[in-house]
Amino acid sequence: MSLTPIVSPSKDPTPARPKRMGELSVLPVFFSLKGRRALMAGGSAAAAWKAEMLAAAGAAVELYAPADTLDGEMTALIAEIGTMGEPQAGAIRHHDRPWAVDLLLPGRYALAILDTESEAEGQAFACAARAASIPVNVIDKPAFCDFAFGSIVNRSPVVIGISTFGAAPILGQAIRRRIETLLPPALSGWAALAAKLRSATMERLSAGAERRAFWERFTDKAFLTRAPNAGDEREAARLVEELAARPAGDVSGVKTGKVTLVGAGPGEAELLTLKAVRALQAADVILFDDLVSDGVLELARREAKRMLVGKRAARESCRQEDINALMVQFAKAGKSVVRLKSGDVSVFGRAGEELKELKAEGIPVSIVPGITAASALAACFNVSLTHRDHAQELRFVTGHSKKGGLPEDIDWPALARPGATTIFYMGGRMAGRIAARLITDGLSPDMPVGVAANLSREDETRAAGRLADLETIVAGIGLDRPILIGVGAVFGAAADMAEQGGVEATQSSDRTARAG
Numbered sequence: 001m002s003l004t005p006i007v008s009p010s011k012d013p014t015p016a017r018p019k020r021m022g023e024l025s026v027l028p029v030f031f032s033l034k035g036r037r038a039l040m041a042g043g044s045a046a047a048a049w050k051a052e053m054l055a056a057a058g059a060a061v062e063l064y065a066p067a068d069t070l071d072g073e074m075t076a077l078i079a080e081i082g083t084m085g086e087p088q089a090g091a092i093r094h095h096d097r098p099w100a101v102d103l104l105l106p107g108r109y110a111l112a113i114l115d116t117e118s119e120a121e122g123q124a125f126a127c128a129a130r131a132a133s134i135p136v137n138v139i140d141k142p143a144f145c146d147f148a149f150g151s152i153v154n155r156s157p158v159v160i161g162i163s164t165f166g167a168a169p170i171l172g173q174a175i176r177r178r179i180e181t182l183l184p185p186a187l188s189g190w191a192a193l194a195a196k197l198r199s200a201t202m203e204r205l206s207a208g209a210e211r212r213a214f215w216e217r218f219t220d221k222a223f224l225t226r227a228p229n230a231g232d233e234r235e236a237a238r239l240v241e242e243l244a245a246r247p248a249g250d251v252s253g254v255k256t257g258k259v260t261l262v263g264a265g266p267g268e269a270e271l272l273t274l275k276a277v278r279a280l281q282a283a284d285v286i287l288f289d290d291l292v293s294d295g296v297l298e299l300a301r302r303e304a305k306r307m308l309v310g311k312r313a314a315r316e317s318c319r320q321e322d323i324n325a326l327m328v329q330f331a332k333a334g335k336s337v338v339r340l341k342s343g344d345v346s347v348f349g350r351a352g353e354e355l356k357e358l359k360a361e362g363i364p365v366s367i368v369p370g371i372t373a374a375s376a377l378a379a380c381f382n383v384s385l386t387h388r389d390h391a392q393e394l395r396f397v398t399g400h401s402k403k404g405g406l407p408e409d410i411d412w413p414a415l416a417r418p419g420a421t422t423i424f425y426m427g428g429r430m431a432g433r434i435a436a437r438l439i440t441d442g443l444s445p446d447m448p449v450g451v452a453a454n455l456s457r458e459d460e461t462r463a464a465g466r467l468a469d470l471e472t473i474v475a476g477i478g479l480d481r482p483i484l485i486g487v488g489a490v491f492g493a494a495a496d497m498a499e500q501g502g503v504e505a506t507q508s509s510d511r512t513a514r515a516g
Contacts, residue, residue, distance in 0.1 A: 028161060043071055043074045049073075059090075060087035190228050196233075200237065257330065258331060259366075262368045267291075267457040272299065280300040285336070287309045288306065289309065289341055291342035304338075309322070327358060344369050347372045374423040380462050385423070387490050395422045399428070400426055406437065423486050427485050448488065449491060450494055462477075465499075466495060
């Protein structure tokens with residue numbers, strides 16, 4: 001496999017006219033309400049949510065609703081942030097009366113919102129607000145709305161709004177939940193620190209390369225799961241001064257590269273950890289194994305350079321030395337590198353060799369663990385690998401040696417003891433020899449086994465039976481896909497079902513439910 005070095009284009013790229021923006025169903029804007037008055041009419045729970053949002057944005061909320069129409073949520077909200085006398089920013093002033101047209105005067109309110117079941121009242125409110133040039137929203141009545149409230153991801157001062165413009169509010173909420181998982185709560189603190197540093201960077205750093213170098217370095221830390229501390233602020237201030245003291249345009253060595261070894265899990269994208277997704281979203285370069293699924297790669301940053309460096313038995317592979325060299329090359333060029341491995345990084349993933357090389361080169365490296373194939377196998381058969389009635393040990397064993405044959409430097413008699421669950425990784429081609437060796441060393445030929453290929457994927461296939469038939473079971477599944485072999489009494493129910501006429505090898509149609 002040829003390696004892709006970092007190179008410059010041989011000629012200037014041909015300028016291309018940017019593609020025009022596609023049609024927008026609504027213009028996304030972020031509207032400042034700090035210290036401005038907003039009219040809220042209605043006392044329902046929906047009105048309480050809108051009033052709370054307005055107050056959280058710094059508005060002085062004027063609430064018009066008779067006291068006997070207030071929902072419990074609105075009553076509690078008024079008790080918590082209500083105010084008497086003049087309106088106050090971030091507070092609610094309650095008027096025990098309905099709204100009236102004479103309230104809606106030009107320049108009086110930044111926004112006007114009504115909650116009502118009446119179409120006629122909604123129309124009257126919208127007409128009065130529009131006549132006064134006040135943006136209006138009548139809850140759940142799009143015809144009377146100049147703007148809409150979407151779902152919100154709050155990492156203030158970072159605020160993300162999601163809108164389907166009334167087409168599918170539940171979909172908007174689902175999108176919000178997905179984004180929530182990608183953004184650590186600590187991002188709020190980092191964004192606040194960025195705002196605090198902005199003046200210094202504008203005053204001390206020239207526009208262009210210097211400011212970009214600072215903010216790239218800062219952003220590398222902004223997605224940490226911990227909040228920034230005084231040390232982070234001092235470090236950022238030092239970097240500003242360091243850049244300001246350099247000759248104009250000299251930003252060499254500012255951005256330090258790093259490598260993150262990330263476990264991609266068995267295949268299904270939803271089995272990735274949140275930390276793994278964040279690492280993929282922050283990567284400049286991704287070096288991935290060919291066992292990593294397309295679904296996992298879809299979660300990576302679109303701009304990231306992706307390079308296949310897979311190693312597979314009986315196939316042309318990228319040498320480990322070449323993979324190490326690529327990681328070092330990109331990291332020393334200041335890139336954030338993700339080494340993406342199937343399963344868990346620390347289980348038969350050659351992570352030890354990579355860690356040793358990176359540490360020798362002085363490159364920062366960290367590990368994001370993933371779900372190992374053995375856990376996916378347990379989900380596949382819906383069993384516990386350490387069921388206390390059947391197994392007091394759990395063992396992960398490589399299915400072949402460096403020379404390609406059966407490993408001889410392991411304690412086979414110990415593996416043949418009952419009362420354990422043993423998982424053989426990469427053992428498909430050695431299945432017959434594994435079974436023969438275990439039986440020779442004393443394990444019963446009737447010991448149950450569970451075998452699966454392409455765990456957690458659309459074409460996942462599984463089979464169960466007895467140790468004596470292991471080679472036949474594996475051959476039935478096929479050796480053209482990654483195979484995992486489980487040996488132990490925990491697979492007894494699956495073996496019994498196979499012997500009673502159940503389907504020995506089945507494509508999984510419920511893998512998501514089982515894996516969850």
